[in-house]
Amino acid sequence: MIWKPWEGYMAPFKLFGNIYFIGTRPASTHLIDTGDGLLILDSGYQESLYLVLENMRSLGFKPQDIRWIIHSHGHIDHSGATRALLEMFPHIKTYIGKDDLDMVTGARDTSWAKEFNMVFNTFTPDVLIHDGDTLTFGNTTFECMASPGHTPGTFSYFWNAIGDDGRVLRAGTMGGAGMNTLAAKYIHAEHLEAEDWRGHYGRTLDKCRKQHCDIFIGNHADQNNTAGRYQRLIAGDKDAFVDSSAWLQAIDKFQHAYDKVITNDPL
Ligand SMILES: [Zn+2]
Numbered sequence: 001m002i003w004k005p006w007e008g009y010m011a012p013f014k015l016f017g018n019i020y021f022i023g024t025r026p027a028s029t030h031l032i033d034t035g036d037g038l039l040i041l042d043s044g045y046q047e048s049l050y051l052v053l054e055n056m057r058s059l060g061f062k063p064q065d066i067r068w069i070i071h072s073h074g075h076i077d078h079s080g081a082t083r084a085l086l087e088m089f090p091h092i093k094t095y096i097g098k099d100d101l102d103m104v105t106g107a108r109d110t111s112w113a114k115e116f117n118m119v120f121n122t123f124t125p126d127v128l129i130h131d132g133d134t135l136t137f138g139n140t141t142f143e144c145m146a147s148p149g150h151t152p153g154t155f156s157y158f159w160n161a162i163g164d165d166g167r168v169l170r171a172g173t174m175g176g177a178g179m180n181t182l183a184a185k186y187i188h189a190e191h192l193e194a195e196d197w198r199g200h201y202g203r204t205l206d207k208c209r210k211q212h213c214d215i216f217i218g219n220h221a222d223q224n225n226t227a228g229r230y231q232r233l234i235a236g237d238k239d240a241f242v243d244s245s246a247w248l249q250a251i252d253k254f255q256h257a258y259d260k261v262i263t264n265d266p267l
Contacts, residue, residue: 003118005048012055013230016215016241017163018139019171021226022055024048027077028219028226031056032159034138037067041157041173042219043081046121052081064089068137071096072175072219073154074103075112076120083121095135097146097175098128100153110151110190112180129155147208149201150176156208161215169214169242177223177254184265193267198258205255213247223250 008024015021015030023029027044029052038061044052053063063085069092071079079096082104086092102108106122113120129135131146140159147156154176161171180186187197218224224246232240 003045003047003116005045005051008048009051010221010227011230012059013233014059015217015233016169016171016239017161017167019161019215019217020059020061021230022052022059023221024051025221025227028217028221030217031059031061032137032140033061034067034140036138038065039068039070039137039140040066040085041070041217042072042078043069043085045077045118046080046084047118049081049084066092068092069094070135070142070157071100071104071125072156072173073097073151074100074110075151075176076116076118077112078219079104079111079123080113080118080120083123086123093127094123094125095127095129096125097144097151097153097155098130099148100151101125101128103151103153115180129153145207145211147175147204149197149204150178150181152195152200154204156204156211158211158213170212171215171217172211172213172247173217173219174208174223174247174250174254175219177220177250179257179261182258182261182265184267187267198262198267201258205251205258208251208254209248211247212244214244215241216243216246216250218250 018033020031029044030041032039111120133144135142143158145156147154156175158172229240
């Protein structure tokens with residue numbers, strides 16, 4: 001893979017209330033200003049960290065004020081920059097779903113780095129997240145929902161976002177939607193046949209469907225049409241990301257892609 005991170009540049013922006021987009025086109029990173037320090041949701045690729053840091057600064061935030069990094073899962077596009085951030089700011093506390101621990105410590109080489117011909121710099125998370133955990137960071141409390149399938153330790157997060165006008169809206173992420181790890185070839189190569197790998201993903205979609213979200217935060221820009229909504233935002237629509245139908249539409253899209261894999265790519 002020839003990696004030119006600058007080609008993935010996206011302008012940073014305030015998404016809603018205390019939620020900011022500071023990521024890139026290939027890998028979303030969000031910042032939440034908790035009032036008691038900054039929380040980063042997915043660090044992105046190490047190669048594009050300079051863009052993420054520059055994006056933070058241009059919005060008026062200081063990277064040294066990051067207190068927490070929460071990961072949707074352990075793949076290189078979501079946690080690849082965490083080690084570099086920890087080396088710069090050792091006080092940062094890191095969180096990941098308990099079943100992706102092996103991935104980020106390097107005990108299992110499943111960070112998707114080898115497929116991208118990249119290097120994953122490992123780290124040891126401070127906190128392992130369990131299904132149903134609630135985690136409070138300043139003014140923000142995350143409800144953590146285990147969402148295995150894309151990876152064993154994928155987590156979806158839901159929290160109350162507070163708008164500038166005082167509105168409290170439920171924001172949420174679907175922690176891992178990609179179908180790359182559901183391919184029969186991948187499952188055989190990683191010897192995952194016995195783990196009902198695809199079944200986990202299907203059950204995760206069922207759990208997601210029961211959730212309500214006013215603001216769907218994509219962990220890749222195409223999930224929630226980040227770029228298109230940004231255009232509406234800068235054109236004056238302050239609620240461009242407030243859309244209570246976007247979540248279920250996305251889950252339906254993932255379900256459709258999942259059903260296609262099951263039909264067209266038998267194990
Ligand atoms: Zn992934």
